[in-house]
Amino acid sequence: QVQLVQSGAEVKKPGASVKVSCKASGYTFINYGISWVRQAPGQGLEWMGWISAYNGNTNYAQKLQGRVTMTTDTSTSTAYMELRSLRSDDTAVYYCARGVATTPFDFPFWGQGTLVTVSS
Amino acid sequence: EIVLTQSPATLSLSPGERATLSCRASQSVSSSLAWYQQKPGQAPRLLIYDASKRATGIPARFSGSGSGTDFTLTISSLEPEDFAVYYCQQRSNWVTFGGGTKVEIK
Numbered sequence: 041q042v043q044l045v046q047s048g049a050e051v052k053k054p055g056a057s058v059k060v061s062c063k064a065s066g067y068t069f070i071n072y073g074i075s076w077v078r079q080a081p082g083q084g085l086e087w088m089g090w091i092s093a094y095n096g097n098t099n100y101a102q103k104l105q106g107r108v109t110m111t112t113d114t115s116t117s118t119a120y121m122e123l124r125s126l127r128s129d130d131t132a133v134y135y136c137a138r139g140v141a142t143t144p145f146d147f148p149f150w151g152q153g154t155l156v157t158v159s160s
Numbered sequence: 161e162i163v164l165t166q167s168p169a170t171l172s173l174s175p176g177e178r179a180t181l182s183c184r185a186s187q188s189v190s191s192s193l194a195w196y197q198q199k200p201g202q203a204p205r206l207l208i209y210d211a212s213k214r215a216t217g218i219p220a221r222f223s224g225s226g227s228g229t230d231f232t233l234t235i236s237s238l239e240p241e242d243f244a245v246y247y248c249q250q251r252s253n254w255v256t257f258g259g260g261t262k263v264e265i266k
Contacts, residue, residue, distance in 0.1 A: 084259045087257065135203055146206060146209040147196075152203065
């Protein structure tokens with residue numbers, strides 16, 4: 041069965057960077073892209089961007105352009121999301137999510153979420 | 161960016177009642193719209209995709225309708241486990257989510 045297992049919670053200071061991992065299993069990693077979605081406390085869902093696990097192509101939400109980088113390591117079936125120049129409003133639960141072949145941007149598969157807290 | 165507006169923000173209903181949730185897009189998304197359910201401390205769960213198709217394992221009391229800019233999620237008879245927050249999401253132009261509708265117990 042498809043599983044996405046994310047790294048543990050992080051506490052960072054303003055201005056620092058964070059890198060969250062998402063290890064995939066139960067399917068052929070390079071056949072599907074990974075999206076990242078975040079949710080600030082008590083708020084809604086925000087799509088951050090997508091990476092193709094096949095060729096590394098990316099598309100980032102305009103709001104995060106220049107601060108976010110998504111990568112993959114096909115040898116370990118792991119996707120990464122790095123966010124730089126952290127601010128307090130980056131405090132959120134960060135999710136990785138995967139679609140299916142016909143609809144890669146509908147997400148039946150989600151990681152468990154990683155809480156990133158930005159605080160001085 | 162396509163903006164999705166959900167209404168109402170909160171819906172107060174009793175178990176057994178019918179719930180009708182709305183999602184309006186700032187421009188046409190054709191049928192490229194999905195609905196998710198989220199409970200506290202959990203990741204979202206895909207309910208509906210392509211506006212009206214139920215995802216695997218989703219009970220028949222959940223149904224979706226609409227196309228273009230106006231969409232509806234209907235829960236025909238609320239079960240206790242259905243009280244949660246619901247989000248719509250479009251994939252016509254990359255991805256955006258609506259702000260959510262909370263279905264709470266009256």
